[in-house]
Amino acid sequence: MLWLLASCEQPRQIHLLSGETMGTTWSVKVVDLPAGVTLTSVREDIELLLESINRQMSTYRPDSDISRFNQAEAGSWQILPADFWRVIRYSLQLAEDTDGAFDPTVGPLVNLWGFGPDPKRDKPPLAAELEAVQARIGYQRLSWRDADQALLQPGGAYVDLSAVAKGYAVDKVADLLIGLGVENLLVEIGGELRAHGAKPAGQPWKVAIEKPLPGVREVAHILAMKDIAIATSGDYRNYFQAGERRYSHIIDPRSGYPVDHQVVSVSVLHPRCAEADALATALTVMGAEEGMVWAEARQLAVLFMVQSGSTVEEFASSAFRRLVTEEAMP
Ligand code: AMP
Numbered sequence: 001m002l003w004l005l006a007s008c009e010q011p012r013q014i015h016l017l018s019g020e021t022m023g024t025t026w027s028v029k030v031v032d033l034p035a036g037v038t039l040t041s042v043r044e045d046i047e048l049l050l051e052s053i054n055r056q057m058s059t060y061r062p063d064s065d066i067s068r069f070n071q072a073e074a075g076s077w078q079i080l081p082a083d084f085w086r087v088i089r090y091s092l093q094l095a096e097d098t099d100g101a102f103d104p105t106v107g108p109l110v111n112l113w114g115f116g117p118d119p120k121r122d123k124p125p126l127a128a129e130l131e132a133v134q135a136r137i138g139y140q141r142l143s144w145r146d147a148d149q150a151l152l153q154p155g156g157a158y159v160d161l162s163a164v165a166k167g168y169a170v171d172k173v174a175d176l177l178i179g180l181g182v183e184n185l186l187v188e189i190g191g192e193l194r195a196h197g198a199k200p201a202g203q204p205w206k207v208a209i210e211k212p213l214p215g216v217r218e219v220a221h222i223l224a225m226k227d228i229a230i231a232t233s234g235d236y237r238n239y240f241q242a243g244e245r246r247y248s249h250i251i252d253p254r255s256g257y258p259v260d261h262q263v264v265s266v267s268v269l270h271p272r273c274a275e276a277d278a279l280a281t282a283l284t285v286m287g288a289e290e291g292m293v294w295a296e297a298r299q300l301a302v303l304f305m306v307q308s309g310s311t312v313e314e315f316a317s318s319a320f321r322r323l324v325t326e327e328a329m330p
């Protein structure tokens with residue numbers, strides 16, 4: 001009497017929650033909720049958390065803490081709230097480690113190229129406009145004070161944390177759920193993702209990396225994700241076209257121009273999604289050759305997809321290959 005059995009034993013279910021944040025969507029999957037925790041209360045907690053992150057780090061909100069810093073008077077110290085502080089400190093560290101390929105002060109360039117809160121554009125800015133903005137760029141312009149978690153506005157610095165904020169928010173949501181006693185979960189914001197535990201019957205969470213081929217949706221890899229995060233950057237997602245050229249939303253802060261090489265996407269696996277997110281952006285700026293050497297030196301699990309004529313070639317770091325072959329058979 002199978003159906004009786006089935007009706008006695010509640011099958012374990014995957015609960016799905018989703019919504020919108022940071023100009024994109026979020027989704028959360030959880031298996032089993034601890035006693036006293038309801039889906040409604042989880043949703044409320046997640047929404048409050050995301051709201052608090054946006055209030056700190058959204059450059060799209062004129063009254064956010066980041067906008068307050070960006071508009072602050074030259075020479076003034078601004079005390080930062082905890083999340084903003086953590087993200088800017090990590091970003092400045094990564095800026096140093098990447099020699100400025102990743103740079104949280106890239107904001108004025110992002111805006112000038114039409115990828116920030118300013119209106120979009122359909123042709124590149126003038127050389128004079130670029131030159132005027134360059135004086136405001138440079139992570140070395142920022143000083144901080146650990147004692148009271150304050151950042152100095154040197155004048156005209158405009159911080160943009162969009163390359164890391166989504167991943168950071170994924171971590172915060174995952175930590176919130178773990179703190180509530182949820183053991184099996186998948187958190188995703190705008191394609192950046194972190195997984196813990198497993199699905200109901202104990203199978204791992206699985207994530208597909210697509211081959212970014214025009215017109216076709218082909219799966220390049222299926223990754224089994226256990227207690228790990230993945231983030232992807234690339235110019236196929238957000239760009240504008242002027243004549244023959246595609247202008248990416250990822251800017252090389254050293255030249256002032258959008259990255260212009262054959263990297264279609266970079267995916268990074270890391271225990272924390274903030275790091276995966278920031279590193280994916282940093283490696284996109286570096287390009288496949290320099291980026292792979294840099295990633296190998298740090299034992300990072302990364303996968304580059306590079307346009308080669310009409311096909312896309314893959315380059316995986318040794319840590320990525322190890323993770324994929326050991327844990328990730330489809
Ligand atoms: P992501 O989608 O995570 O790669 O982040 C891209 C976003 O990060 C862009 O839309 C910009 O707001 C910002 N950004 C662009 N170039 C850089 C850079 N070189 N370093 C840090 N942030 C950047």
Ligand code: MG
Pocket residue numbers: 162163164231232233276277278279280281
């Ligand atoms: Mg990123």
